[in-house]
Amino acid sequence: MKEFEQVIRIRPQDDAFDDVRMEYAKMLKQQLAKGNNGLVKSKYITFSIEADNIREAKPKLERIESDILNNFKILGVPAYPLNGVERLQILYETFNPDIMADFQFDYGSMIRTGLNTKDYVAPTSFVFKDRNTFRMGNTIGAVSYLQILAPELTDKMLAEFLDIDKNLIVNLHVQSVDQMKAIKLVKSKVTDINRMKIEEQKKAVRAGYDMDIIPSDLNTYGGEAKRLLEDLQSRNERMFLVTALFLNTAKTKQALDNAIFQTAGIAQKYNCVLKRLDYQQEEGLMSSVPLGVNHIPIKRALTTTSTAIFVPFTTQELFMTGESLYYGLNALSNNMIMVDRKKLKNPNGLILGTPGSGKSFAAKREITNAFFVTKDDIIIGDPEGEYYPLVHALGGQVVHISPTSKDYINPMDINMDYSDDDNPLGVKSDFVLSLCELIMGSRDGIEAEEKSVIDRCLPLVYQKYFADPKPENMPVLGDLYDCLRKQKEPQAQRIATALEIYVNGSLKVFNHRTNVELNNRIVCFDIKELGKQLKKIGMLIVQDQVWNRVTINRGIKSTRYYIDEFHLLLKEEQTAAYSVEIWKRFRKWGGIPSGITQNIKDLLASREIENIFENSDFILMLNQAAGDRQILAKQLNISPYQLSYVTNSGEGEGLLFYGTTIIPFKDKFDKNLKLYSLMTTKPEEVEKREKEMEAEKHEGN
Template sequence: MASRLIRRRAKGALKHLRANSQPFGTTGAFVPDALVVGARHLEVGSGVVATFAVTGYPREVHLGWLQPLLTYPGRVDVSLHIEPIDPVTAANHLKKQLARLEAGRRHSYEHGHLLDPNVEAATEDAYDLSARVARGEGKLFRAGLYVAVHAADKDALADEVATVKSLAASLLMDCKPTTYRALQGWLTCLPMGLDLIRMRRTFDTAALSAAFPFTSPDLPAPDPSSAAAPTGVLYGYNLASQGLVHWDRFAQDNHNSVVLGRSGSGKSYLVKLELLRSLYRGVEVHVVDPEDEYARLAGAVGGTHVRLGSADVRLNPFELPIRTTPDGRRSASRDAFVRRSLFLHTFLAVLCNEQPTPTHRAALDRAIAETYRAVGITNDPRSWNRPAPLLADLEATLARSKAPLSGDLAARLHPYVHGAFADMFAGPTSCRPEGNLVVFSLRDLPDELKSVGTLMVLDQVWRQVAETSERRPRLVVVDEAWLLMRQPAGAEFLFRMVKSSRKRWAGLTVATQDTADVLGTDLGRAVVANSATHVLLRQAPSAIDEVTQAFDLSDGERQFLLSAQQGQGLLSTGTHRVAFEGIASAFEHDLITSDPAELALRASAGSDQDDERYLDLGDPLLNEDDLGDDPAERVDLDAS
């Protein structure tokens, strides 16, 4: 009779599996060849499985407390069933529970018995939970946690069960086998949403969220006070525990990031991946692109792409930062004229590739003031709306001046006014791009102008970030920052941006393959010190000593950075570090890859797509309807 009942239950289970497998493919695709039901285990096909229900839990848990169980190296299925409790039912249940606990405490007190510590702790927890539910700070849920352990035979299953139970005990969890309900336990652990065991425990919102299986225990949770900030992006998965690494730069003390890695380590790939996922969160991004690697991405998301070096693109460093208010009036800060004059000193120092002497600086300061006066611009703010002078006007002023070294300065400016590099400064600024993503490409600029081009672009971006009246999160990405940091004046300008970006709700991303330019100078080390997020990818043996000293790496971390594969790196946020590997969907990879072999293969196959195939991120929030019907071309919004 017992064997007949077991066979009947097995047939019912197979019938249920066939019914549930039909929507996913061929009938019976997920049905085992045979099913033998025992008292504490099942023989499913060629394997054996035992199921346990968690009946005891730790009193206090932290984020990701289930991670050791989820990353167990053997084959283990963990099933968490959650059922919300109606607020009225929850309040009545808590009220009755508090009444029972208080009655027990008073009975012990009246009869002179010692207080039970477990009852005292349960009473305090019940009072705290009742208060939070009454204030609407949390809700109650019934949750069942079940574990299915798989093995090849019964002997191996016994060893696996003992190991899993020891691991659960180390997490202060009590696991009980589903004796004489092995079939129901196995079905409960299948992804069908069936809880046939129904051994539940009441959880509040905080405790249940800590059990979320994709919470990374390796990085601190975002600051609750930063609720208005973006929710962060997915970087990849943890190489040690296989948990997800999700990080929010805008929830840190500052929003700056430094990415260091040798050529070919996946530095630009990771930066573009973070950029794309930040766009999903409504973050405005400006990019200084020295190699035109972001053009395809900008076209895909409806961004603006500006090619410096083109005949129709000009930048005038003399223009004052005038902004337009919502009512249409034009205004500027009180010290705009002084700040612009000081910036011109930095601009000319980078342009001439030499730090000016005090005599040069004095002559240049007088010439700048005289050049502005020649077009009617003075310290009076009412004159700031007049057309700004050009670099040619400054060169003419220096040539006419009788001050010492003025002629020398005029001669140094001659190539940029009348020579081969004159096109970029030959007229007023011709581009003031706006949008969710703005990419400034420097590839068409001569090598002699790339440093000053980077400086001019950062000046344009910073003026928009600092002077705009719209408050929104922004990222400024400087790829291959060594182009600017090799100049002392350029490194100083970058340092000032790093120091001031947090006040403007902006974050600066400095990515470079030349570690010596960053860690070899005081200003470079100051940029690193003022960045809350550090990403270290594979390092060259010649640079690993400097990186080890600057970031206080252990021997294991040092060896990891020397042998890391492409895309693998170390995310460091002060005292918290995690080794991760960046992951991208196929659609994201298609937009951000810069592998020459892959791009050549795609071009030869004629697979380059038109812009309408790509995303439209004109709206800060991505609509799922914009992703198309092809599953292979869809971005996993939840994962990103």
């Protein structure tokens, strides 16, 4: 548990945010205590074949290995073959569970010392004098076998065994039976049962009662045997001989008895019996190491479907070290989900859900966590004015952009690293063209002549700044307007006329040099007060500012960009195209964009926008509307069972897509925390927060 606490630990920094920081750290500790993250489970598969010699066996084993690894890949389970040293390490850890020293071995030392591999893995002693326990070194152990009596089993049984907070090795020896032999065996059993039925019927006739009245057991077994024969003959089922062994180890006899009692309790819950191997403890121990040899003759015949119940891959866990962030608890195992988006091939993300499902809250939780754990810069595009309480609490800069605001953002801002090549104007030109297109309201895009005129004007507008790059030389929209007015072409006059209202008219909020602190670690652009006409332009300009920051941070640190109400950007051709460009290019510049939206249909309205989906390896999916669920199921290949986690789910519950891994999660955030009041967007809770802030202000005065 101490190792896991190390991963989630957030230390005080002796700054203004320590109260919020330590509150978040305390919440993480509480969440860790709810799950079983203190357990480490290792799963090994050993396969063997019969052959006359190793030369004959090797190519066959390699073919089987390739098949097994491919099947694991289809399951989405990472698996790799073990080398000789790794196999010896497993044996060493099995035989020496009380020794904390690392396994020291190399093949060269065997030649020098004359020792063999057994000398490296053996404990100090083995004692097998007791009937149902044994000793190895200072550890006491016992091996039991599982007697499967239940008519039906569930895969949850094995999962429960593996969740026991004790040292436990579960071994399943599965041996396939030749199909013809299996059918022959079942047919002989059917024949035996039929013969017994005839005997019973003869007895009935002799005793003078109805010959159809025969013992119910015979009827039951007869039906079962016929069904089994049918499965083997026509349903592609195979027969396997299964031995399930359980090795419990502990430091004292009492601790061992408690562990066995706990294990037996789970078996009993599923109508099975855990029985101790009397006078076979040595054979049981040697059958519990991954050598693929079973010394225990107790076997149970099971079909493919029944054997598959023991596949140990019922839940996936995501708990990563490094700069990993908290994303809730695994809905199946209650374990914490801690992941680092930067380790994905493509860290771009989407947060999807219906209104009230907890989208904004999830984004704010990630922002808070990233602020405490990483050195990343964070930029937020906030069309609804929901983020500023949290940003203020974290000492960030909130830029309120509105026609009446005194906070100004200059759409003409540029820096020398703005582009991949030596010409920063190339990429800036794309942005200015998109801006003009949006301003002119052109659905089909501006014409080639108009593009040429703008492209001609831009070097002239930036000439002074490039000659002497100081803030007062940065051009504004008015400089572009003046340059266009000086051009002779009628196209230039058309563009200038469209720009006029944004330069000299009532919408001139963007015709000023930037006057706010944009070097802060957290910058929130609040564009709630911009009218409908200006909001799309505002969002495009915010994206350009983000591009600016990403290029400045390139190679130094990552830049996280959160865009709420993302569907607003996707409705317009220009802003959608610019967003797609961000999704394609941000990764190599160290940018991590996250789109937050409820409108899936807008997200998939065009092939170009679909690129956003294809270039997002991280998706946080909360409760979905019925129509959107079907679209997403098809797009992301979600099974009906997984889909149930986003159907009528509560707030903060859903599915997390991390690369190829899909995990159901839940996040119940403590409502008594100060952090919760800063993150919530529920109207009644927002109102309560604002009243409390007002009261505090009043007291301060």
